[in-house]
Amino acid sequence: MAADPIHQFQITKLFTLGHIGGQEIAFTNSSAYMFLAVAVISVLMIGGTARRQLVPGRAQSMAELSYEFVASMIKSTAGSEGMKFFPLVFSLFMFIAVSNLVGIIPFAFTVSSHLIVTVTLALLVFFIVLVYGLYKNGLRFFKLFVPSGVPVFVMPIVVPIEVISFLLKPISHSVRLFANMLAGHIALKVFAGFVAMLGVSLGAIGWIGGVLPLALTVALTALELLVAFLQAYVFAILTCIYLNDAIHPGH
Amino acid sequence: MDPVAAKYIGAGIACIGMGGAGAGVGIIFGNYLAAAVRNPSAAQGQFGNLIFGFAVTEALGIFSLLIALLLLFAL
Numbered sequence: 001m002a003a004d005p006i007h008q009f010q011i012t013k014l015f016t017l018g019h020i021g022g023q024e025i026a027f028t029n030s031s032a033y034m035f036l037a038v039a040v041i042s043v044l045m046i047g048g049t050a051r052r053q054l055v056p057g058r059a060q061s062m063a064e065l066s067y068e069f070v071a072s073m074i075k076s077t078a079g080s081e082g083m084k085f086f087p088l089v090f091s092l093f094m095f096i097a098v099s100n101l102v103g104i105i106p107f108a109f110t111v112s113s114h115l116i117v118t119v120t121l122a123l124l125v126f127f128i129v130l131v132y133g134l135y136k137n138g139l140r141f142f143k144l145f146v147p148s149g150v151p152v153f154v155m156p157i158v159v160p161i162e163v164i165s166f167l168l169k170p171i172s173h174s175v176r177l178f179a180n181m182l183a184g185h186i187a188l189k190v191f192a193g194f195v196a197m198l199g200v201s202l203g204a205i206g207w208i209g210g211v212l213p214l215a216l217t218v219a220l221t222a223l224e225l226l227v228a229f230l231q232a233y234v235f236a237i238l239t240c241i242y243l244n245d246a247i248h249p250g251h
Numbered sequence: 252m253d254p255v256a257a258k259y260i261g262a263g264i265a266c267i268g269m270g271g272a273g274a275g276v277g278i279i280f281g282n283y284l285a286a287a288v289r290n291p292s293a294a295q296g297q298f299g300n301l302i303f304g305f306a307v308t309e310a311l312g313i314f315s316l317l318i319a320l321l322l323l324f325a326l
Contacts, residue, residue: 004324005324006324006325073299076299077299172310175310175314175317176306176310176313179310179313179314179316179317180309180310180313182317182320183313183316183317183320186320186324230302230306231306233302234302234303234306237299237302237303238303
């Protein structure tokens with residue numbers, strides 16, 4: 001294949017920040033796009049709330065909509081007690097949504113298409129759930145692993161399953177986001193590659209026939225736009241569900 | 252067997268898993284639609300559950316696609 005579809009995920013060093021223990025700490029294109037995402041969110045939220053009016057303008061209603069969206073999501077899944085985690089869930093949602101959406105722009109880098117980024121976010125949620133659950137409920141937190149209404153003689157089977165599924169949560173949480181973004185971007189690149197392959201191998205007829213994969217690429221981009229938003233939503237709602245476990249343990 | 256051929260066969264086999272995810276997503280949306288036609292007023296409240304179920308199911312298909320892509324390009 002002429003254009004390697006994996007190449008778009010390459011991390012390149014922009015400049016070196018320093019060395020820690022012999023390891024180079026570099027400012028990469030990934031870091032640059034993270035800063036870009038944070039800058040976009042800051043401009044949206046600070047700009048939207050700078051001149052508050054009773055009848056919101058365009059920027060203000062964007063800011064209010066995103067607030068309302070996340071707030072209703074937390075209230076419906078984790079109850080009103082979950083609202084103390086609003087800053088966490090809102091930051092996660094906005095960061096993932098904006099970095100996914102920025103990644104769709106051609107030639108842009110997708111931060112969330114790297115497993116290390118999504119694992120970091122998922123482990124953050126995992127440890128917050130663990131620490132807050134133990135802090136708030138003490139040992140009653142472990143009722144999470146003992147579903148109520150289950151006969152005692154199946155407990156030896158159910159409890160290990162619950163423990164394993166709890167420990168696997170950060171894996172599925174992170175790999176879902178990472179794999180969705182990776183697969184989507186590779187699919188886009190592969191279909192875009194078909195246009196060039198047809199044109200190069202078949203000449204004029206190929207370039208005309210290349211309209212079909214090109215149309216498919218456009219359709220896939222539209223789908224990716226949906227997926228980018230949806231995966232941010234799913235990541236945030238799963239965070240809410242896991243936090244609900246910490247706030248109200250026991251099934 | 253030629254290792255490269257085995258790699259491509261493996262990628263093809265890995266994609267079979269996506270069929271299950273396809274069936275699962277179809278069941279989710281089909282049942283949601285059936286329920287929404289019966290009781291349109293309750294449909295709005297279950298949209299979050301729909302998206303959640305869709306994402307959880309779709310992720311499994313994506314996992315198998317990921318294995319295929321890793322076999323094709325990364326290994």
